[in-house]
Amino acid sequence: MLDIRSIREDSESCQQRLKARGGDAWKLITEVLECDEQRRSGETEKQVLQQDRNRLSKEIGKMRSQGEDSAEVEAQVRGIGEQIKVIGEKTEKADSRQRELLLQIPNLPHEDCPEGADETANPEIRTWGEKATFEDFEAKDHLTLGGQLNLFDFELGAKISSSGFVVYTGAGARLQRALIQFLLDLHTREHGYKEVNPPVVVNRECMFGTGQLPKFEDDMYGIEDNAHFLIPTAEVPVTNLFRDTIQNGDDFPIKVTAATHCFRREAGAAGRENRGLIRMHQFDKVELVNVVHPDQSLAQLEVLTNEAEKVLQTLGLHYRIIELCTGDVGFSSTKTYDIEVWAPGQNEYLEVSSCSSFGDYQARRMKLRFKDENGKNRLCHTLNGSGTALPRLYVALLETYQQADGTIRLPEVLHPYFGAAEIG
């Protein structure tokens, strides 16, 4: 949620930043300001009346205790009560409309977020490693490899659930488990994360807190008449762990990681570009969440991105970092780096991590604050990034480390986790 005060103070530049995203959200600002005006004048008016009512009510109490007749004053207060009700309803209406609008307005892209209309304008920031080459054979894709090695079964997934779900089998399931363990160990041992294992079913409040609601209800699996949802990412439960709290500034940066299943309807995404494991309705992901001091967030985004990159470096997988331009940054995000791993069998880069700073946007929605040096409550900044998503990491791993005979030679760090050096 944007700060109504800063909208009030400089609606012009606020609209400019929203326009940089594309879309129509900037048009809502005018109505927000109207509501704000009504809300504040109504509130002031109401308070004056409440003040009168409180004063007179106390007098009634006094009069009665002294045995005086208070009927006249009572009638007067009754009249004030009516007025309060009328003005209160009007104010309440403006207030809830204002809130409704604010919840629909995305975050402002950061000043140093590159301008651009869509993903084609996303600049490449850096790359690491080299594309894997295969001298004496043609690289197969993960579907072929996984099929030969019986690592996963899409038909079984469809049979017991529906398309978009997969059953990992045998060594394939074990590899998945090994990867999760490896990732959690990396982040907890080397990057100082605290591990949690949260629910994957959360209430609506959480979804408002991180920004999935109200705009993206259709992207999620709802249960019990959408009173609860399956999480699309661990960002939701983990960040909301801190909802409505006042943190101690000395604890910054707060770093929490979680491996969870993630569920996405991916409505309208079915199609050729998403064959195999690349876009699933259910997948595993290790998420990194940071809660930081406002002054730290930009620097911390670099740290967080480095931590996610470390995964690929450790596994020896070639990747590139893309920065999302103003037209492509996510709804709640103010600045985002995507990490894309090279998948030789696909002959393309796959997004395995999206590292974002949300500024105070999520914190304001979920009332996540800290006490600053002067004892004042201020909003924290939140960040998160995947560290990393599993299926695409899995794809890159199989396709990068395939051998001529279709077996997979695993990078050394995974040997103890997987319990073998090769699959096949």
Next chain:
RNA sequence: GGAGAGGUGGCAGAGUGGUCGAAUGCAGUAGUCUUGAAAACUACCGUGCCGCAAGGUACCGUGGGUUCGAAUCCCACCCUCUCCGCCA
């Protein structure tokens, strides 16, 4: 799922219609005392909104209602705990 109890400030715990935003204790902050610390004592010590400020106003699980006035009464919902049932 059934029966009962309960949800008040960081915690504990008073408060059953009127100076209650809320006693008291603990914790915390500042100070006095002390060579230092502890103890003792003194003061401060929830959150939001409106306002330049003074100040005002709202919040006692959530939402409604009754009343001149609600933490206190009524209704609904949510949550927690205990016992029983069921169960990985």
